[in-house]
Amino acid sequence: NAGVTQTPKFRILKIGQSMTLQCTQDMNHNYMYWYRQDPGMGLKLIYYSVGAGITDKGEVPNGYNVSRSTTEDFPLRLELAAPSQTSVYFCASSYQEVSMDEKLFFGSGTQLSVL
């Protein structure tokens, strides 16, 4: 039972490079989220998706793009990496219909450094 899988676990980028953080879940969850966590800080919502083809901005979307072509996958794209994007990135998913109490399942995180 894999749950939420994120790749890669670690990555170092040079300023201006681009990359895609991968996230996949095998629980048939409709909601998926991307968060970033700066050192010693809380999680800030970047983007989220409520189902295939439907995404919406969170608190800190600038510099990122997402897509959701399938239920399972929710990749996060950084187009022009900047030092301010150095952070730990978490992907999460949950199943939501009427009930509000479905907890988030988290991936193990991607530690990204932009130098």
Added chain:
Amino acid sequence: AQKITQTQPGMFVQEKEAVTLDCTYDTSDPSYGLFWYKQPSSGEMIFLIYQGSYDQQNATEGRYSLNFQKARKSANLVISASQLGDSAMYFCAMRDKGTIRPGGYQKVTFGTGTKLQVIP
């Protein structure tokens, strides 16, 4: 504007004592949910407890209880009989439809966290 506020950056508690971690929230959505997560030094996020806005009773899960005061918009986490393994970051989170785009989709936002250290 910060929707979830955790005013205690760090807390100390003696082993076997109880501790309360504060959380206040702001939403105009009448239907919302409140969560607490634990993040140990290993970095994983561990779900602890959930409280719904329409729940009449405070939620409890083992040594964890949520002191829900709806009128004050507070959802404090109480950990009873603290253990050394409770040392971690604790995050309060809220699921609601948000105030930026009323009627939008539900999303989950987090507070800045409280670092709890349990002293032997």
